[in-house]
Amino acid sequence: MIACQSGLDFSKRILEELCKTKNIKINILRWREICNNKKIKRHDNGVSYEPIQDCLWPSSKLSKLPEISAYVEKLEEIKGKKVYYCFRNAGYKYTAGIFSNLVNRDIAEEEFLKKGIAITQNIQEHKGLYPLGYNLTPSLGFGSFCATDLNISNTCPIVLWWGNVIEKGNELDCWYPLLPRRISAKDINPFDADWTLQEAEDDGYDDVFDTCPDCGCGISLRNDGGNGFCIDCAWNH
Ligand SMILES: [Zn+2]
Incomplete structure (x- = not known):
């Protein structure tokens, strides 16, 4: 866990x-x-705060950008009062975390936030869905930043998981998820009590569109590593 x-x-x-x-x-x-304790305590001799923030938390440098300040205004309308802790104070010494440095962290957070806002504007309202992932209260999103081979939490930035891998004519078509899902076919679900062998749906998941330069296997949506290699070789590059 x-x-x-x-x-x-x-x-x-x-x-x-x-x-x-x-x-x-x-x-x-x-x-x-x-580590996601965002609370900042003010004392007579300065402030204390947790410098390690593992969740994505955009820099306060972004707060004045029109599309971002407009989104925060919308959040405050939903909440009916000021939304605190939207931004990581750029003046404090937060660590780069998983990123190579703070500049690169700022870039990823800015792009994920801007694209996330754009996606939310292209789809209907979903209660609790925010640009950086689902959250209980109005915010820019929970911002967790981890995934397993099997799944990704919907509390992660929506650019990572929202969208259709194959167009389906619904609102999910507006974006291609950066971590594309590999859906397990119904016919191999061992937990389904009403299990019967079915003809696999021809959903295009197995259509080969490339060859892995390392191992030479055919690459389809089912084993696309996302960087030109298959999922077994992608981590080497
Ligand atoms: Zn390979």
Whole structure:
């Protein structure tokens, strides 16, 4: 399990209170922890804050860009009051995190945010859907930035997962996800109690359009590594 600190602290507080009455000790096991405590405390001698932010959190340098300030205004309309912590204060010493440096972090966050806003403007309203991913309260989005080989959380930036890999004539056609899904065919779902062998749908997933220069296999949507190589070789490049 991957846990974010904000959610972990919240769940722990609630659970510990309940468990205290029954004399139960709880321990929440997790494989990785996402550092996302954004709270900034002001004291007489300055401020204290968590410099490591694993979730994408756009720089305050972007707050004046028209499309971004207009989106924040819209959020405040939805919420009915000011939305705090939209931006990472560019004057504070936050770390680059997974990025090679802060400049590159700023670039990725800016582009993901701008494109995410553009996508939300092309589709109908979805409660809780924001440019940098689903969130419980109005914000630019949760911004988690991790995926497994099997799935990606919808709390990640929408440019990573929103959209159709093959056009389907619905609102998802407006974008091609940067981490294209590989849908498992219904006919191999072992968890489906009503399982019957079906003819696989001809959805174009297996149409070969390229050859992997490393291993020579045919590349289709099912095994496209996204960088000109197949999924087994892509990580080498
Ligand atoms: Zn290959």
